[in-house]
Amino acid sequence: MFGFMLTEEEKRLAEEVRDFVKQVPRQMLLDMDENRVHYPKEFIKEAAARRLLGLRFPPEYGGRGLGWTQEVVALEEVGVLGMALGCLYSLVSIVGEAVNVFGTPDQKERFLLPTVRGELGCAEALTEPRGGSDFFGATTVARREGGNYYLRGQKRFIVGAEGADYFLVYARTNPEAPPHKGISAFLVERGPGVKVEYLYGLMGTRGGGAGRVVFQDAQVPVENLVGQENGAAAIFYQMMIPERMTSAAGAIGLARAALEVAAAYSTKRKAFGQKIKEFQGVSFKVADSLTRLDAARSLVYVTARAVDAGVDGGTARRLVSESKKFATQAAWDVVNDAMQIMGGIGYTSVYPVEKYLRDARLALIWTGTNEIMNLIIQHEYYRSLQAQEAEKAAAFRDVEQDAAAAGDREEKVYE
Numbered sequence: 001m002f003g004f005m006l007t008e009e010e011k012r013l014a015e016e017v018r019d020f021v022k023q024v025p026r027q028m029l030l031d032m033d034e035n036r037v038h039y040p041k042e043f044i045k046e047a048a049a050r051r052l053l054g055l056r057f058p059p060e061y062g063g064r065g066l067g068w069t070q071e072v073v074a075l076e077e078v079g080v081l082g083m084a085l086g087c088l089y090s091l092v093s094i095v096g097e098a099v100n101v102f103g104t105p106d107q108k109e110r111f112l113l114p115t116v117r118g119e120l121g122c123a124e125a126l127t128e129p130r131g132g133s134d135f136f137g138a139t140t141v142a143r144r145e146g147g148n149y150y151l152r153g154q155k156r157f158i159v160g161a162e163g164a165d166y167f168l169v170y171a172r173t174n175p176e177a178p179p180h181k182g183i184s185a186f187l188v189e190r191g192p193g194v195k196v197e198y199l200y201g202l203m204g205t206r207g208g209g210a211g212r213v214v215f216q217d218a219q220v221p222v223e224n225l226v227g228q229e230n231g232a233a234a235i236f237y238q239m240m241i242p243e244r245m246t247s248a249a250g251a252i253g254l255a256r257a258a259l260e261v262a263a264a265y266s267t268k269r270k271a272f273g274q275k276i277k278e279f280q281g282v283s284f285k286v287a288d289s290l291t292r293l294d295a296a297r298s299l300v301y302v303t304a305r306a307v308d309a310g311v312d313g314g315t316a317r318r319l320v321s322e323s324k325k326f327a328t329q330a331a332w333d334v335v336n337d338a339m340q341i342m343g344g345i346g347y348t349s350v351y352p353v354e355k356y357l358r359d360a361r362l363a364l365i366w367t368g369t370n371e372i373m374n375l376i377i378q379h380e381y382y383r384s385l386q387a388q389e390a391e392k393a394a395a396f397r398d399v400e401q402d403a404a405a406a407g408d409r410e411e412k413v414y415e
């Protein structure tokens with residue numbers, strides 16, 4: 001972490017989280033990885049007891065009223081526990097964001113407060129078997145009858161399918177409307193009509209209870225509609241901030257842990273009569289890894305500060321997507337190099353690097369694949385380019401005219 005960039009308060013928070021992370025039982029991590037534990041409620045309860053969940057939410061709902069910057073400081077520390085616990089920790093921030101920003105006072109009392117206190121476990125149900133990237137193509141439907149909605153459809157890969165008490169579910173409420181204007185978000189409690197039909201065998205990130213959840217005319221009272229009917233696009237965009245920032249910051253923590261293990265090993269392990277860190281092939285990997293992590297951290301911190309400062313939606317979306325893409329790719333490269341530094345023993349369960357590698361691979365895929373991040377980054381950039389064209393013409397040097405033959409208009413052919 002960048003201690004020198006943090007305020008005293010942020011440094012104290014990092015210490016507090018490190019203290020929490022230290023006491024997490026090793027056996028819990030092993031049991032999760034062996035699929036002996038599917039949803040470690042005691043982890044959530046302990047984090048809540050230390051008031052470390054939902055840091056950004058107002059104190060009346062159990063939070064500390066902190067900002068995004070403080071949250072990424074905390075997440076980097078939690079990240080060293082691996083992606084499954086990082087995810088369970090983050091879900092409070094992700095689902096909580098929807099309720100905190102768009103929910104009614106009653107929803108905040110019934111859902112946000114007990115979630116931040118660790119009394120209720122939450123999950124988010126966006127992805128469907130037909131595809132996660134095309135979120136607005138959702139086919140789960142909610143039809144209203146009197147004071148209730150009835151949800152029908154299924155969601156796939158839902159962390160907390162096993163274990164969570166309620167789900168934030170997106171469903172189509174107006175099939176005639178364009179996708180962005182026909183989806184609503186609901187708080188759906190586990191109960192009749194909500195079934196877990198499949199638990200996935202995962203390469204890594206195990207122990208989060210990831211499964212397929214089927215809604216068979218699940219009855220949801222109108223009081224559990226979040227925000228406006230058909231207005232869930234705004235909720236989705238808002239939730240993607242914590243969704244992707246927590247992925248980014250958590251991945252940095254995970255990769256930091258891998259690098260620490262590998263670097264320590266390189267100071268002890270000998271080959272050809274010398275410590276392997278004396279070989280450039282090894283020490284330069286450490287240098288590259290540090291550079292990648294510091295660059296990722298810089299981008300993630302700047303993005304968090306930008307969102308804290310209230311930057312416009314398009315810029316926030318671009319920066320958040322860049323952070324998610326860059327930090328998760330950096331994490332993957334760092335963990336992969338950590339394994340390479342350690343040679344064969346890195347591939348075994350004698351060191352945790354093989355688990356970090358299995359975990360880190362998911363970061364490139366979930367919370368929006370890195371290809372989808374590219375889609376958003378270029379989209380927001382081109383949009384801002386158009387919007388700023390007139391402003392730019394007045395304020396900036398027209399560099400295109402600096403070419404020797406800039407005036408040869410007949411050569412500037414575009415079609």
Ligand SMILES: Cc1cc2nc3c(=O)[nH]c(=O)nc-3n(C[C@H](O)[C@H](O)[C@H](O)COP(=O)(O)OP(=O)(O)OC[C@H]3O[C@@H](n4cnc5c(N)ncnc54)[C@H](O)[C@@H]3O)c2cc1C
Pocket residue numbers: 124125126127128129130131132133134156157158159160202205210362365366367368369370371372375
């Ligand atoms: C272990 C795990 C836990 C998860 N947890 C949750 C959770 O708790 N809640 C939840 O809702 N979801 C969760 N997800 C789902 C995850 O977010 C999705 O898997 C992810 O968004 C990708 O969706 P998909 O798997 O359907 O892939 P698809 O959307 O089918 O994409 C397949 C490939 O096509 C590419 N692609 C698709 N569209 C484009 C495009 N326009 N341009 C370029 N490339 C494109 C993708 O990048 C990808 O490489 C989880 C997934 C896993 C594996």
